[in-house]
Amino acid sequence: MYSSISDGLMVAAVLGYMLAMIGYAVEYAFGRQGVVARIAARKPRASRVLVTAGGDEVVETAADDTGDDDEPHRPIDAGRAAFIGRIALVVQTLAAAAHTACLVFRALAAHRVPWGNMYEYVLTACLIATVAWLVVAWRRPAVRHLGLFVSLVVAILLCVDAAKLYATAGPLVPALNSYWLVIHVSAMTVASGIFLVGFVTVALYLIQERREAWLAADRPLRFPLTLGDRLPASETLERLGFRIHALGFPIWTFGIMCGAIWAEHAWGRYWGWDPKETWSFIAWVVYAAYLHARATPSIRGRWSSWIAMLGWAVMLVNLFGVNLVVSGLHSYAGVG
Amino acid sequence: MSETGDRGRTDGDGPVLADDPSTDDTTDRATDGAAAGARPVLEEAGREDENALSSRPDAAAARRVAGNGVLATGRRWWRQLTSMRTALLLLFLLAVAAAPGSLLPQRNLNADKVDTYFTQHPTLAPAMDKAGLFDVYSSPWFAAIYLLLFVSLIGCLTPRIRVHLRALRRTPPDAPRALRRLRVHTEYASGSGAADAAEVARKALRGRRFRTVTRRHDDGTVTVSAEKGFLRETGNLLFHFSLVALLVGVAVGAGYGWHGGRLLMAGKDNAFCNNLQQYDEYSLGSRVSGGDLPPFCVTLDRFHAKFQDNGQPLAYSADVTYSPDGGSGGKRYKLEVNHPLRVDGASVYLVGNGYSPVFRYTDRYGQTQTVVSPFIPSDSNFTSDGVAIFPDANIDPKTGKRNVDLQMAFQGVFFPTVSKQGGHGSTFPGLRDPAVLLFAYRGNTGTDAGVPHSVYSLDQSQIQNKQLRQIGKNPKLLRPSTKCTAQSCWKLDDGTTVQFVGVQRWATIQVRHDPGERIVLVAGVALLLGLMGSLTIRRRRIWFRFTPDGSGSTVSAGGLARTEYAGFRAEFDRIVDAAGGPARPPDSGTPRGKD
Numbered sequence: 047m048y049s050s051i052s053d054g055l056m057v058a059a060v061l062g063y064m065l066a067m068i069g070y071a072v073e074y075a076f077g078r079q080g081v082v083a084r085i086a087a088r089k090p091r092a093s094r095v096l097v098t099a100g101g102d103e104v105v106e107t108a109a110d111d112t113g114d115d116d117e118p119h120r121p122i123d124a125g126r127a128a129f130i131g132r133i134a135l136v137v138q139t140l141a142a143a144a145h146t147a148c149l150v151f152r153a154l155a156a157h158r159v160p161w162g163n164m165y166e167y168v169l170t171a172c173l174i175a176t177v178a179w180l181v182v183a184w185r186r187p188a189v190r191h192l193g194l195f196v197s198l199v200v201a202i203l204l205c206v207d208a209a210k211l212y213a214t215a216g217p218l219v220p221a222l223n224s225y226w227l228v229i230h231v232s233a234m235t236v237a238s239g240i241f242l243v244g245f246v247t248v249a250l251y252l253i254q255e256r257r258e259a260w261l262a263a264d265r266p267l268r269f270p271l272t273l274g275d276r277l278p279a280s281e282t283l284e285r286l287g288f289r290i291h292a293l294g295f296p297i298w299t300f301g302i303m304c305g306a307i308w309a310e311h312a313w314g315r316y317w318g319w320d321p322k323e324t325w326s327f328i329a330w331v332v333y334a335a336y337l338h339a340r341a342t343p344s345i346r347g348r349w350s351s352w353i354a355m356l357g358w359a360v361m362l363v364n365l366f367g368v369n370l371v372v373s374g375l376h377s378y379a380g381v382g
Numbered sequence: 383m384s385e386t387g388d389r390g391r392t393d394g395d396g397p398v399l400a401d402d403p404s405t406d407d408t409t410d411r412a413t414d415g416a417a418a419g420a421r422p423v424l425e426e427a428g429r430e431d432e433n434a435l436s437s438r439p440d441a442a443a444a445r446r447v448a449g450n451g452v453l454a455t456g457r458r459w460w461r462q463l464t465s466m467r468t469a470l471l472l473l474f475l476l477a478v479a480a481a482p483g484s485l486l487p488q489r490n491l492n493a494d495k496v497d498t499y500f501t502q503h504p505t506l507a508p509a510m511d512k513a514g515l516f517d518v519y520s521s522p523w524f525a526a527i528y529l530l531l532f533v534s535l536i537g538c539l540t541p542r543i544r545v546h547l548r549a550l551r552r553t554p555p556d557a558p559r560a561l562r563r564l565r566v567h568t569e570y571a572s573g574s575g576a577a578d579a580a581e582v583a584r585k586a587l588r589g590r591r592f593r594t595v596t597r598r599h600d601d602g603t604v605t606v607s608a609e610k611g612f613l614r615e616t617g618n619l620l621f622h623f624s625l626v627a628l629l630v631g632v633a634v635g636a637g638y639g640w641h642g643g644r645l646l647m648a649g650k651d652n653a654f655c656n657n658l659q660q661y662d663e664y665s666l667g668s669r670v671s672g673g674d675l676p677p678f679c680v681t682l683d684r685f686h687a688k689f690q691d692n693g694q695p696l697a698y699s700a701d702v703t704y705s706p707d708g709g710s711g712g713k714r715y716k717l718e719v720n721h722p723l724r725v726d727g728a729s730v731y732l733v734g735n736g737y738s739p740v741f742r743y744t745d746r747y748g749q750t751q752t753v754v755s756p757f758i759p760s761d762s763n764f765t766s767d768g769v770a771i772f773p774d775a776n777i778d779p780k781t782g783k784r785n786v787d788l789q790m791a792f793q794g795v796f797f798p799t800v801s802k803q804g805g806h807g808s809t810f811p812g813l814r815d816p817a818v819l820l821f822a823y824r825g826n827t828g829t830d831a832g833v834p835h836s837v838y839s840l841d842q843s844q845i846q847n848k849q850l851r852q853i854g855k856n857p858k859l860l861r862p863s864t865k866c867t868a869q870s871c872w873k874l875d876d877g878t879t880v881q882f883v884g885v886q887r888w889a890t891i892q893v894r895h896d897p898g899e900r901i902v903l904v905a906g907v908a909l910l911l912g913l914m915g916s917l918t919i920r921r922r923r924i925w926f927r928f929t930p931d932g933s934g935s936t937v938s939a940g941g942l943a944r945t946e947y948a949g950f951r952a953e954f955d956r957i958v959d960a961a962g963g964p965a966r967p968p969d970s971g972t973p974r975g976k977d
């Protein structure tokens with residue numbers, strides 16, 4: 047009963063995310079261009095300096111900004127696009143509420159925290175990513191249209207989750223029956239959700255950075271660089287990406303440490319190079335490399351961001367590759 | 383001046399803005415000229431600062447000092463090794479090197495899988511073995527990577543301790559001449575005289591736990607310099623050295639730790655005592671000998687398993703009696719997954735369980751023998767494989783002579799719940815309808831030869847060389863009973879019988895002692911604290927300059943965040959506010975965006 051309510055809410059949440067995605071796409075395509083991006087388009091070098099100078103984050107208006115829309119004719123005007131974007135944000139928020147309820151019912155059905163198998167794990171990580179994003183989007187309307195990317199990634203992950211990883215709600219196997227499940231897995235999930243948002247930010251940075259370079263060189267832009275028209279300046283994205291990762295990394299570290307303590311209780315050793323442990327360690331090392339790279343001026347920026355992208359790739363290997371292909375002590379995925 | 387020139391642009395238009403030092407150096411490893419960008423401003427902020435930012439002398443200068451020769455080459459290599467780029471490279475190598483261990487079978491995880499791999503890839507496997515690919519995490523090349531990484535870490539961080547200690551003792555430098563060139567700055571007029579206004583500002587800064595210095599200059603101006611956020615570097619150093627401590631903890635565990643595994647049959651007569659002879663497998667740290675094991679004993683009284691209807695296990699628990707220090711008298715404990723028994727500095731874990739069918743064989747002379755054989759589960763419904771061997775079967779009681787050709791062996795598959803069609807797999811992990819499918823063998827079982835091989839399967843070589851022959855073609859399915867019935871007994875061709883008497887439980891326990899664990903835990907906590915400090919604390923400076931102006935003074939204030947700090951301006955504004963300045967600065971560089 048609870049379990050089927052949960053399944054229904056899951057579908058509702060996915061549909062909501064898709065709807066929000068469409069709304070964001072409209073805003074993205076027809077909305078008012080981000081002020082910074084417009085300046086970047088006009089005078090890439092100058093804007094760079096100004097934004098560096100700003101140091102404050104997403105929107106740094108410049109003194110010469112007149113604020114009027116000098117774009118050519120569009121089928122939907124900017125005001126209406128913004129309105130649609132606001133609706134998309136509301137829809138996404140509602141979907142997140144359904145998503146939350148879905149997990150609550152899952153928990154009620156199974157009488158435990160809703161992250162005992164891989165289906166639930168992905169479900170929770172996606173909710174955290176969405177909530178993290180919603181916090182940003184409500185506070186900074188200027189970046190709202192970027193919700194397109196977040197809802198896109200989340201919708202895809204959830205569809206894969208429902209199609210490939212679904213497991214019926216039930217109690218836990220003995221090894222998972224511990225309060226460490228709550229601590230360890232929630233830390234891992236929260237960190238994964240944060241890294242997901244970090245990945246999206248860094249990916250956008252890489253697009254924007256390339257676009258700015260091409261603009262400066264007067265090279266014609268093609269997709270995906272044209273996406274950058276509506277993105278904040280690359281410096282801003284880069285800094286945001288760093289802050290997100292700097293938030294996720296200690297949580298990931300904490301999660302691994304809790305995992306080690308739990309492993310000591312359950313398996314009799316705190317570390318044993320089980321595949322999941324190994325890949326968590328690799329992800330940790332790669333993100334540590336990112337933090338180091340970013341502290342090295344000569345490779346900060348493009349290179350360090352590629353390392354963050356690599357970190358996310360490792361996270362995906364850990365989530366899908368290790369759970370579905372390699373077998374180890376962590377084989378609780380409940381699939382196959 | 384700058385080491386790499388990466389950020390060291392000092393050309394005309396707005397160098398201060400372009401090279402804003404508020405861009406951070408996250409983990410603060412001042413290499414590769416990480417600090418170069420900050421110099422144009424900081425030069426004014428106080429000369430001695432250069433050292434605070436860069437842990438080592440200028441590269442060009444160093445080259446001059448080093449000169450040529452062996453020492454110089456050594457220094458160059460050392461410098462290379464302790465550079466950030468090398469650290470990055472080693473981090474990557476470590477990540478890459480860790481990967482094959484999760485893709486190839488590893489001895490420490492599953493030695494059987496390694497053997498399987500050898501049979502599947504007979505030519506490739508030995509070469510891979512030489513390269514340590516089946517023991518990645520204890521291979522020399524893996525060790526080389528992390529040891530180099532740690533050498534690099536220590537080499538890079540040690541000088542920074544000195545630098546940091548010096549920075550901790552130093553007072554904040556005097557205000558730079560042109561405070562207005564700082565990105566975060568403001569100017570205003572104060573009604574009170576320079577000295578009084580400065581005192582108010584100093585108090586405001588002290589109240590926010592800045593270190594402050596007030597300086598009076600000959601021309602009557604008073605400056606207040608303040609600095610905060612030293613814990614960032616403290617955290618950074620703590621983090622990195624915790625990593626070293628963690629490695630030490632791991633090494634201590636490897637040297638002084640030991641562990642062993644043992645399959646324990648339920649029942650009083652099956653007590654296990656902690657010494658090497660009683661382990662099925664064990665591993666001792668390099669600095670431990672068998673005599674160092676504490677002499678406690680453990681008996682498995684009962685084993686409980688609870689399953690859901692779909693077969694998923696709900697709970698396993700083992701009632702054990704144990705006697706610390708090998709003494710008599712038992713204490714009871716309920717051993718569970720996630721609930722180890724700690725005794726005499728060692729921990730006892732419940733790691734596995736299964737069934738042991740009990741067989742009774744009645745031989746040609748009417749002698750009966752009973753064997754309890756642990757069977758090893760092969761699926762989640764506990765379909766289990768094992769053997770029951772009777773090496774002493776068919777000994778003529780008159781002569782007492784053993785006849786190896788008449789030894790008996792049974793190979794079987796046990797089903798806690800046999801499927802309705804019989805055979806082929808258990809349908810439930812609990813004992814709903816237990817049965818065993820037996821294959822009978824007669825002949826030399828090979829157990830006398832002293833060649834060790836698995837106790838859970840028959841010696842295949844004996845079967846191949848026809849010394850051990852199967853009796854009949856077909857196996858027989860038996861159900862347990864204490865009475866010999868058609869269901870539970872199998873009469874063999876020579877008139878002897880084998881009876882499936884019942885089922886017992888076994889559990890595998892793992893005993894482990896790791897003295898490094900505590901070090902690792904403490905290091906881990908310190909690591910996390912350090913990490914949070916180094917990622918969240920920002921080092922920043924704020925200066926006020928009060929110039930007497932009539933009865934009041936004009937005030938110029940500026941701030942500099944050494945590390946990325948989006949909220950710096952807001953903090954600065956609050957401080958200026960508290961120091962008696964404008965609530966909303968009339969001009970503070972670039973105006974803020976909306977929201």
Ligand code: HEM
Nearest residue numbers: 163164167221234305306308309312323326364365378379
């Ligand atoms: C050294 C220790 C450990 C490390 C580094 C570690 C690492 C991780 C990571 C990275 C995840 C999240 C990613 C994913 O699921 O793909 C995860 C999830 C999980 N871990 Fe651990 N873990 C450790 C110990 C443990 C222990 C001792 C247990 C339980 C007995 C455990 C149970 C779980 C569970 C249930 C999940 C949820 C994901 C799933 O169902 O696949 N972990 N762990």
